[in-house]
Amino acid sequence: MENRIGELRRAQGLTQADLARALDVSRQTVNALERGRYDPSLPLAFTIARVFGLTIEEIFTPED
């Protein structure tokens, strides 16, 4: 999947460490998510959406 996590994080002035703390995951996981090297589980996707105040579909899009 493609995602806007990096873009949304930078727009809110957060570091990867800040976002990792908010999501209760490691910074490595945030980095992997942003680079598209890992697709989150559904619970984590919901948490990401809640942190950014958006829906899952507004953050993640399936690859064509």
Added chain:
Amino acid sequence: MRRMLIQFLAGFAAYVALLFLSQHLLAATDAGPAMQIVLTLLPMLGALVIGASILGIIRRLDELQRKIQIEALAIAFAGTALITFSYGFLEGVGLPKLSMFAVWPLMAVLWVAGLVVGRVRH
């Protein structure tokens, strides 16, 4: 996590201390066969603490870290099985017999290699 790391270090310290103690007692006393077994296995109490702390650390990992650990452990498990079985066959055609102590370092090296692969992939 910090508590688990302290527990790990305490377990390691206990292992080393009990290892020295067991070796000292085995050399200094005239223990019977049953007591020799007990004294020889004494350091494993520390190893049990180490194992419990590692389990605790793994339970606190996030989902990606757990995925990487599972894949690394699978590589270590399968790799150790393949290598030890292959070497077992080779012992049958004359290669030197190795101690069981060689198995764990082999598994640890493959585990670390698996972690590196996981890190690179993600």
